[in-house]
Amino acid sequence: MDRVVVTGGAGYIGSHVCKALAERGLQPVAVDDLRTGRRDAVRWGPLEQVSVLDMAAFTAVLERHRPLAVLHLAGLIMAGESVERPLDYYADNVGGMISVLQAMTAADIRILVFSSTASIYGVPQTCPVAEDAPLAPINPYGASKAMCERIIADCAARTGLQSIALRYFNACGADKDGGIGEMHRPETHLVPLAIRAALDPGFVLDVLGTDYDTPDGTGIRDYVHVSDIAAAHVLAFDHLRAGGLGQPLNLGTGTGFSVREIVAEVERQTGCRVKVREKPRRPGDTPVLVADSTLARQVLGWKAGHSTLAAMVGSACVWHRAAGWAD
Numbered sequence: 162m163d164r165v166v167v168t169g170g171a172g173y174i175g176s177h178v179c180k181a182l183a184e185r186g187l188q189p190v191a192v193d194d195l196r197t198g199r200r201d202a203v204r205w206g207p208l209e210q211v212s213v214l215d216m217a218a219f220t221a222v223l224e225r226h227r228p229l230a231v232l233h234l235a236g237l238i239m240a241g242e243s244v245e246r247p248l249d250y251y252a253d254n255v256g257g258m259i260s261v262l263q264a265m266t267a268a269d270i271r272i273l274v275f276s277s278t279a280s281i282y283g284v285p286q287t288c289p290v291a292e293d294a295p296l297a298p299i300n301p302y303g304a305s306k307a308m309c310e311r312i313i314a315d316c317a318a319r320t321g322l323q324s325i326a327l328r329y330f331n332a333c334g335a336d337k338d339g340g341i342g343e344m345h346r347p348e349t350h351l352v353p354l355a356i357r358a359a360l361d362p363g364f365v366l367d368v369l370g371t372d373y374d375t376p377d378g379t380g381i382r383d384y385v386h387v388s389d390i391a392a393a394h395v396l397a398f399d400h401l402r403a404g405g406l407g408q409p410l411n412l413g414t415g416t417g418f419s420v421r422e423i424v425a426e427v428e429r430q431t432g433c434r435v436k437v438r439e440k441p442r443r444p445g446d447t448p449v450l451v452a453d454s455t456l457a458r459q460v461l462g463w464k465a466g467h468s469t470l471a472a473m474v475g476s477a478c479v480w481h482r483a484a485g486w487a488d
């Protein structure tokens with residue numbers, strides 16, 4: 162069976178990517194050091210418990226499995242935390258990227274799909290934001306991902322590397338079969354926290370900023386179903402394997418929802434009040450981020466088919482009712 166290495170394969174999005182690869186008839190090999198990932202999320206292929214920072218060990222994994230491609234999702238992910246711990250973010254995200262590219266070069270693996278982010282746009286001048294907008298990250302997390310994209314482009318210009326950077330907007334929701342879903346440790350993301358604040362009597366959601374220049378004063382994001390993001394990885398892999406041109410692609414729906422709109426949807430779906438308290442803005446947060454994903458549709462034929470608000474919040478509610486929350 163043809164193999165594909167998924168770094169961060171024990172994480173939230175990586176585990177959904179592994180499932181999508183398996184459904185496409187490919188064997189995913191998860192490479193994850195389990196610093197935040199979960200062993201029980203690795204269900205569709207082997208787990209190699211290795212840090213991508215360990216170039217020699219990661220090269221050995223590539224030599225052993227001879228994958229057709231590397232899908233690089235491993236990294237640190239919290240924009241707010243990156244403001245507090247910038248060096249950790251540059252070390253894991255930029256250091257990890259360099260190590261992955263060195264290992265791929267050593268093992269002669271030429272196809273790369275990279276997890277980039279909407280955070281690289283910072284505070285975009287226009288929304289929905291397209292891929293040709295200036296990259297102007299306002300936190301170390303976004304800056305680390307912009308650096309990775311630059312490093313990939315520099316390598317691709319000099320070698321046979323074929324790559325696509327997928328700039329995801331806000332991943333949420335859970336797999337339809339219920340076995341995997343969002344369980345970050347610690348959890349800082351809005352959708353799981355809002356669901357918890359509805360279902361767990363002892364938990365309150367902090368609304369982080371109520372004075373943004375938005376209709377209800379709270380931050381607006383483009384939420385996209387994790388299964389749609391996973392599907393985009395398979396499409397990107399197929400596209401590159403067929404010799405298609407690599408380029409950065411936004412993954413979003415083109416519609417933004419405010420924090421209060423997410424809270425209202427959680428209340429509608431659970432039938433419970435979401436307990437909230439209003440707090441100041443979180444450092445490093447952008448007021449509004451919404452994607453123009455026309456290019457992903459044109460290049461990959463990608464559609465965010467599962468990403469209605471009801472489907473995203475609904476699948477997340479089903480997951481958390483069964484799995485609870487990480488503490």
Ligand SMILES: NC(=O)c1ccc[n+]([C@@H]2O[C@H](COP(=O)([O-])OP(=O)(O)OC[C@H]3O[C@@H](n4cnc5c(N)ncnc54)[C@H](O)[C@@H]3O)[C@@H](O)[C@H]2O)c1
Pocket residue numbers: 168169170171172173174175192193194195196197198199211212213214233234235236237238253257276277278279328329330331332333345
């Ligand atoms: N969650 C989102 O909304 C979102 C949006 C845009 C981009 N992204 C990107 O998607 C990727 C996956 O995010 P996620 O939400 O699944 O996060 P996650 O924390 O669930 O997954 C990241 C995984 O990477 C692993 N990891 C981290 N550093 C590693 C290292 N050096 N070596 C090996 N494994 C390592 C962790 O153990 C974890 O399993 C990240 O690169 C993130 O920046 C996420």
Ligand SMILES: O=c1ccn([C@@H]2O[C@H](COP(=O)(O)OP(=O)(O)O[C@H]3O[C@H](CO)[C@@H](O)[C@H](O)[C@H]3O)[C@@H](O)[C@H]2O)c(=O)[nH]1
Pocket residue numbers: 238239240241277278279280329330331332349350351352354366367368369370379380381382420443446450
């Ligand atoms: O307890 C919370 C958590 C979040 N928010 C707000 O909810 C929105 C979404 O926040 P969150 O779910 O933390 O996601 P982002 O900070 O937008 O970042 C996510 O989305 C980015 C892409 O847009 C990814 O790159 C990041 O990895 C991922 O963490 C923002 O307006 C936050 O201010 C709250 O009000 N209270």
